[in-house]
Amino acid sequence: MMKVLDVKNLKKVYTTRLGAHKVEALKDVNFSVEQGEFIAIMGESGSGKTTLLNILAALDKPTSGKVRLKDVDLNAVPERRIAEFRRNNLGFVFQDFNLLDTLSLKDNILLPLVLAGDKYKTMEEKLMPLAKKLGIAPLLEKYPYEVSGGQKQRAAAARALITNPELVLADEPTGALDSKSSEELLRLFTNINKEGQTILMVTHSVRAASVASRVLFIKDGEVFHQLYRGNAGEEQMYQKISETLTVLAAGGERSA
Template identity: 70%
Template sequence: MTVLEVKNLKKIYRTRFGGTQVQALSCVNFSVEEGEYVAIMGESGSGKTTLLNMLAALDKPTEGEVYLDGKPLSSIKDKNISEFRRDNLGFVFQEFNLLDTFNVKDNILLPLVLKGENYKAMMQKLMPIAKDLGIAPLLEKYPYEISGGQKQRVAAARALITDPRIILADEPTGALDSRSTDELLALFAKINQKGQTILMVTHSVKAASRAGRVLFIRDGEVYHQVYRGNMSDEQLYQKISDTLTILATGGDRR
């Protein structure tokens, strides 16, 4: 079943007075199936961030459409966009985006509080996730009292608490050390194995090599994609590295 579909997506930014135009996305087409784990890679300025903003309904395309479960995002009224994101999308950011004045438990529960769920129902959702992610002992601590890896686990729990259709991860390992990166990637693999759809934007070959499919963006369009198939993490790592070399040197698809 297709969860996310991107059709002929184009984004042109214009200067304040409409003189200069910058084409961030030219013609992007791809789809994501339920339960897939997809990584998006590309050089800085290739359009990855712009694309992620479109998928998250944080920005609107100049042309084309993004569909979630067959529903065009353009059909959602501006006043309902925040509710749509809260109910359908989970976000994991590079900088965690946790509130220092809230403890771990309240940071995770915040999306449910905004939905108006009762406390008992929230706790019934929280505890299995907290135990599964290994952060149950941290619930009463504050973000400044825990490590970067633990913060990212908290961010993952916050993303999962609403049972989202898809998790959008923006450079989730970018602020982590090697050990915490390994832990987070193992966590993402575990989450994905349980059926959670994940789409991750990353510069990290290591992170991308854990995905089931890797999309490469160049000059605002999907330049190439690699499927894991029967490849090991190490083999996929090499394949990704080879493709990035072609991207950097301006070579053709292969």
């Protein structure tokens, strides 16, 4: 298997405005992601999950340590090229969808290709198979405020996938959805992953994490523990994750 992402000795320290107080958001994070994995990252609020995601998304820089996406050190990408690098290599799915209300679903999905300067014919060829697969082909001319939360999140997933990214980063993707829409999105992620797409998802939801092939638990800025699915079913995975979160909350031993 090929490594898509390699995180080594990642540390992030924030200094308060007057420099009087330092906050260590990430202490020493180490893990790697193989091509085709579906990884969930869990941890309590303040554990460092969001900071980690921002660094992986090249939206923030670590204080020390390295993040390599394929063979590229994210720290070595010049500032003027970082947006292009992000667009070419990463797909994003956010809790609040981040769709533009002034654009149709179709134009929202095509936006990364427009920014990349793709030809319209190429864009159309990429759009239709994906829209059909995600069940939103009849909705493409509608605007975000005309569709449900689940449909918005499918459009957001289509926008993330249309560039065929190395890695999809999902931040609480089921957080704003009802249970039926959440289930549909998780099935969708599972199917996309089976087709070979690598996904890294930050979530508070045990249900969402139970569809992943591996779960990383972050506590106090470090990887505290990880669970591999192996042959476990979703119910067994749900149980294992719940037990691990209980140990985590009780301040159990670190076993990454």
